[in-house]
Amino acid sequence: MHRGSALLLRLAGQLRSHTYICICCGSEGDRRVCPSCLRTSGITESSAIKTAPAGPPIKQLHYCADYHIRTTTDTGPAIEDSPLAVALRRFKYCDDRRAGRALADLMARQTRALELEFDAVVPVPLHSNKLKQRGFNQSAWLAKAVARSAGSRFFPCGLVRRLSGKPQCGLNGCERRMNLSRAFRAQRDFSIYLRVLLVDDVITTGTTLKQAGRALFEAGATDIHCAVLLNASGPSQAHETASP
Numbered sequence: 001m002h003r004g005s006a007l008l009l010r011l012a013g014q015l016r017s018h019t020y021i022c023i024c025c026g027s028e029g030d031r032r033v034c035p036s037c038l039r040t041s042g043i044t045e046s047s048a049i050k051t052a053p054a055g056p057p058i059k060q061l062h063y064c065a066d067y068h069i070r071t072t073t074d075t076g077p078a079i080e081d082s083p084l085a086v087a088l089r090r091f092k093y094c095d096d097r098r099a100g101r102a103l104a105d106l107m108a109r110q111t112r113a114l115e116l117e118f119d120a121v122v123p124v125p126l127h128s129n130k131l132k133q134r135g136f137n138q139s140a141w142l143a144k145a146v147a148r149s150a151g152s153r154f155f156p157c158g159l160v161r162r163l164s165g166k167p168q169c170g171l172n173g174c175e176r177r178m179n180l181s182r183a184f185r186a187q188r189d190f191s192i193y194l195r196v197l198l199v200d201d202v203i204t205t206g207t208t209l210k211q212a213g214r215a216l217f218e219a220g221a222t223d224i225h226c227a228v229l230l231n232a233s234g235p236s237q238a239h240e241t242a243s244p
């Protein structure tokens, strides 16, 4: 190879300042989540975060992608976890911090596209037992990145769990509502932080977010939005075995 060409190639390599390994598929590229895995998860390059109605006191639910994807197999359509859902599980249950950073970046970027202003960003807190066991609150990771990106105040302990209820996993909608009734308490006066963005990793039935939103509302917040990474409350919710 000509010496000049070799030098140019080396310089081009250096200019590619960041080479990432996609957290979902392991391919090399310039993004933490490659375009193919984003597309498979239902996110196109230019798409903004999705928005859905939410019951009061929450004004709107914003979510980056659906938890499940539909694929067509020889035997007909199937529902499976999206690449992002697999990455989220690795973050939550296998302590994969690289996946956590990538998901937080993605959520911050998508949430910024809302062009809404918030006085405070608050994560849904974990049960203290679960926090001890896991060592971190995945929603707080996401919320911190969102707050930093939006230039909003971040209150990691804005809400606390009032009761150490049973785990939500395996309960039906009614049981979840009973289990979570009055489960959250605001730790500060939100009447001076009226516009609050509540952040969680996944929405399933929506009960957790509604109860957390109610605690914020009772503490004075009036303009409450929710942002989640993945929405598992869609039509594929019946796919209980793969719920997060």
Ligand SMILES: [Zn+2]
Residues within 6 Å of the ligand: 022, 023, 024, 025, 026, 027, 033, 034, 035, 036, 037, 038
């Ligand atoms: Zn990928």
